[in-house]
Amino acid sequence: MERVYRLVMSSPDRVGIVARVASFLAQYNGSILEANHHADLEQGWFFMRNEIKASSLPFSAGKLAEMFAPIAADLDMTFEVTDTDVKKRVVLMCSRDSHCLADILNRWHSGDLPCDIPCVISNHEDLRSLVEWHGIPFFHVPVDPSNKAPHFAEVERLVAEHKADALVLARYMQILPEALCSLLPNKIINIHHSFLPSFIGARPYHQAQERGVKLIGATCHYVTSDLDAGPIIDQDVVRISHRDTVEDMVRLGKDCEKTVLARGLRWHLEDRILVHGNKTVVFS
């Protein structure tokens, strides 16, 4: 696959941003493979993502960032340059349910997910063998319900040790403490098994069955300290009927959960998601 640099930025909206950025890239003969803009007129904010053919530029991603910095400063921009040759390091967390984890591992193993997975952390032993078969270290970090702090301290240590760029909660059934959330802002991805904001919190399929809804859903979002209220990345639904019990919903929901989580993770890895306030711009 073609090596690509990605230049992703956001700033207050004003006339001429695209011209400045595009001229900067053209000046060095940068070949733009994909470009996306979005102007949020209500918020007065501008978002942009460029994929540039690495071989078309006469310098590295680091140098690109350095040379772009003055323009960014001038335009009050927040920006990031990434390089597809430098894979993100994604630590996965899980509990007992294997569907999301197995799905991510299979995609990664097939070469369909462009990231490294330095380790998997779980509060249960159940999925060790599955993880280790993929050649990935598995850490069992038990949770003491009466004192969860040691668990999270150890998680934090492992995340640091493995130099994680992102964390994926693949049906990890613990609420992260604020301190952990703030270590990786907009880089911790969760899958919630409901169509948020419906059925926040525990046992959403039971809530869905109670209410008699005709569609159930799943929501992939960035984790903030406010439970199930972080910026939504993607959602999807699946049709159910009066015949479906809670057990059926759990089973049907799994397909939805794993697909939505995988889609959200891919977009994250490809730097397609820009967070502004509590909402996302997704250049999918």
Next chain:
Amino acid sequence: MERVYRLVMSSPDRVGIVARVASFLAQYNGSILEANHHADLEQGWFFMRNEIKASSLPFSAGKLAEMFAPIAADLDMTFEVTDTDVKKRVVLMCSRDSHCLADILNRWHSGDLPCDIPCVISNHEDLRSLVEWHGIPFFHVPVDPSNKAPHFAEVERLVAEHKADALVLARYMQILPEALCSLLPNKIINIHHSFLPSFIGARPYHQAQERGVKLIGATCHYVTSDLDAGPIIDQDVVRISHRDTVEDMVRLGKDCEKTVLARGLRWHLEDRILVHGNKTVVFS
């Protein structure tokens, strides 16, 4: 179209119900064109719907009901017999938005909706001409926000005068008083412009935009005195993105609203919806 009698029933679940009902029908040579059963094992409740070719039976729908009554009594059944030659009388209510009303009227006018529409009632004049072009009487019943009682009294009078079997709130933007709701239990159909239970109440698209969801929806439900909490008949969603403003959502949501409402209304007209507690069994 083949004339059909529909025998729709529910009862406590027990062994032998289908045998009793099917044997009863077979005894008179009744030809079953479509049959649906559902046993709710948790609630211990049984639901059944049969479509019987009218010409295969040696008696009328009324007589069928009469002859079935002893079996129903024996099995603690609630049941109803309907006849496709006797169309339901559906009164439509609307405010200013035409999309749901125009859609229902076009289906009816094309012969796609098997019902009579004795009149349309609105708290605004706007849609009079559209309704009258279809040859349907239009009643403008204004609402005085400081005293809504006269409005609802007049609505009640019109509903009675036109012998309505059902009421459809086609984006009628007033909350019905309990007294009116209880006149036609499980026969008043509303379309709410959100994926309930998300975004109950006013301005759901604004709420959706605020939360940053990636799908918006519509919910067709029976009206109870508890706002937006009645038994759900059908729901659907439409994908949106960060580019969509509230105005875009309103526009995109319209397609969802009209399709879901039309589907729910059709099922109601075909006696496919059985309500039990606050949930529906839909033999679609």
Next chain:
Amino acid sequence: MERVYRLVMSSPDRVGIVARVASFLAQYNGSILEANHHADLEQGWFFMRNEIKASSLPFSAGKLAEMFAPIAADLDMTFEVTDTDVKKRVVLMCSRDSHCLADILNRWHSGDLPCDIPCVISNHEDLRSLVEWHGIPFFHVPVDPSNKAPHFAEVERLVAEHKADALVLARYMQILPEALCSLLPNKIINIHHSFLPSFIGARPYHQAQERGVKLIGATCHYVTSDLDAGPIIDQDVVRISHRDTVEDMVRLGKDCEKTVLARGLRWHLEDRILVHGNKTVVFS
């Protein structure tokens, strides 16, 4: 609604196009409200669409086109400038089925479709009253199956007389002759009642029933002289089951047809569709 100029272009791909176009606009203080690019790497072709706030530019749409022309020439570009204050003139054609026509007319009448509809042409009288209620002239141009030329001659005359910018075949059941197709290339929109390329030609729902498919669909495409083979604009599907007869499919398909056609027409009116070869780029 904000008045907008749209600058839509395509050209051989090369480095610096975006910079040239964006700099041109920035030079005159043009405020870009929405921008979309696409580089087809396989074909080596570049596509771009810009929405510019009209009031931010010191000149008219005509002047914009004039001033942009040298850049376009330099870059071997095909381009077009449109102005939202100049509505496209869309002539609708229909036969007997009203669902697509009524849906488009209702959207237009509600102010949801930004176009003028100078007239409706049909080979049947059936829908005259519906059309005329909307205040639109209706022309009945009968078809003699043994000699269709006079019909198409008259259609051509009416299209010219009404200065049509686009033609929408809203379930108009005649095949257009090549001469008529070539009058308005990539401006005649058809809705075919199947998921193309499945079930080309007549009676697609019968073909679908015969094959036992589990989804039926609709396809909105530009008309070329090659039946049902023109560039596809949009498609959608609806789930069916073994219970659905051809009549049910016809009914269920209608919702799909009208939604897909309306979506395709909107994109056309907003200059979101660029045709290249037999495929479309849709900046939706």
Next chain:
Amino acid sequence: MERVYRLVMSSPDRVGIVARVASFLAQYNGSILEANHHADLEQGWFFMRNEIKASSLPFSAGKLAEMFAPIAADLDMTFEVTDTDVKKRVVLMCSRDSHCLADILNRWHSGDLPCDIPCVISNHEDLRSLVEWHGIPFFHVPVDPSNKAPHFAEVERLVAEHKADALVLARYMQILPEALCSLLPNKIINIHHSFLPSFIGARPYHQAQERGVKLIGATCHYVTSDLDAGPIIDQDVVRISHRDTVEDMVRLGKDCEKTVLARGLRWHLEDRILVHGNKTVVFS
């Protein structure tokens, strides 16, 4: 889970079938947990599926079949009785792509797929380790392109040796010879990576890209000797855009393929699919 007997049957349609069957079951106090009927009026054929609580009957599944046989004979019925305590033996076949295989294995390993998997057969070695990790024997049976007969002879031998009740082609990229197809009629399930009947045969995503469709799909069907023309079990689609290359389609299509295949396989395992001619009745 409750042990269940399933009585699945089809026959020429006539009055009284349901009464006969339901009365038979009621006579022995059989508790019907789920029942589905379908009368194909055009074909004059009747289909029925009953789930009976095993513990409610005073005899075994075998005895149930024996006692039901005279009724079936009398009504010209084809029927089958199955017992959820006797799991179907499903042999999986694959080539190199792991997505469908890994998905099925994960569902089975999680206890979500009620079947035994006695072995996996492949014409390549690639997926051996994945299969063996699940504790399932893996047989590599190479194909000699110039003489495929030995391959299929060995497949046939393995299928017989492992007493397969069903065969699942989980992206097994060889066409089965007629002799093998006829060994397990309506028990060999394939997933084709297109929305049939579009794009039959090889490289459907390339065909899709060539045609410029806006949705791609997958089709799960029973294998007959007529390539990609067997009875369709289920289909689904996923939206694509002009930005998606063939590689993107392949990736996006995988989610569709594995979900549709898993759904079809589950229905097969639950005896929900009845084949009549070249079409299926699916009591989902």
